[in-house]
Amino acid sequence: MDRPLTFLIKIIVAGNGLTLLFFGIAQLTVRRKRAVHYWGSGFFIAVALAFALAAAESMRLYLSFPHIILIDYLLLALSGPLLFGYFRRLDDPDRKPTVRELLLFVQPALFLASMLPFYRLGAREKIAIFDTFMSGREREHWLLFLTCQTADLWLLFCSLLFFFGKLRAWLEDRGTPAYPLWLSVLIAVCALLHLFSVFFSVQTGWLFLFLSLALLALALYLLHNSEFFLHDARVHLPSRYLRSKLENVDLEDRKRALERLMEKERLYLNEALTLAELGERLSLSAHQLSEFLNAELGTTFKAYVNGYRVREAQRLLREPGGETILEIALNSGFNSKATFNKVFREATGMTPSEFRSAPSPPP
16 A cells, blocks of 8 residues: 555544544533443543554554553453443443443453553563564464454454344344444444454555544434434434424324223234334334334333233233243243343343242232
8 A cells, every 4th residue: 555545544543533532522521421421432432542542553653652552452352342332222321231241341351461461561572572563473472463353353243242132133023223233234344354454464554444434424423313412312212203204193092092902902912013013003104103102102112012011921920820931921922931031130120930939019
């Protein structure tokens, strides 16, 4: 790659890093901060600093500031679990941290522990080792080199973990918004390309540019869709609802009809119930029903239906009939025991077995 073009790419990458840093800090200025703001701030700041340090290293600024060497990889490893947590909160802004999310931070902690001997080296030793990296002689320090690549692998893993989890939820519930899917795929592809370029000695400048511009585009997208910063929003309201499709709809009538379908006809017991099918019973399109649930009831299709299913399961668990947990799950409208256990625990803080054995509340 021509030297002037390479230098321009490095400047753009560094500039994008500063833009993302500003965006990450800006999320902390929201007057009424929610979990999504903290996770988003952490993700964007980590990525921004990683890009800025990578650009500084490629411009040989490490000769003047040797302590920045390979810090970008630590930030890259940290951005994986932050990405996972942030994207999950785009649908549920107040979601509390889960055990699985916290476990994703084990790899960055192990990465830091394994890199501490290098980070504690003197300036001359750090520069000498990093010069072997810059000159294509990574094999001289192959263990350190492979350790650094685990940061890319972890970012790739976290991106794909979110993608497949979201894809599975979308396949099970057609009403679940799919908009973050392409974002996680984009970042996973970028991490994979960067990993490929490192192992096959491909010039990485344009790949860093691609990734940084992609993340900058994401930041601008979220900034443009300011519903992510609404202070009094009950749920995240996607931008496609900003132009309402419910202008000529009798909302109170639809609300009564929906309650009748769920409480009298108990449509939630149909494990294959979809957003489109429920909308058809209400003479609404899938888009209209999704907007109605978000804007009028402050919930999503998935959460609304599962709420009825959990209450039905609670009723069945209190009955002395002796049905198994699987039978109760299926009789409540869930399509599997695993899904039932997960949703029930999130809603009640207990497993179905714990709920069954707990003392019944007084009437």
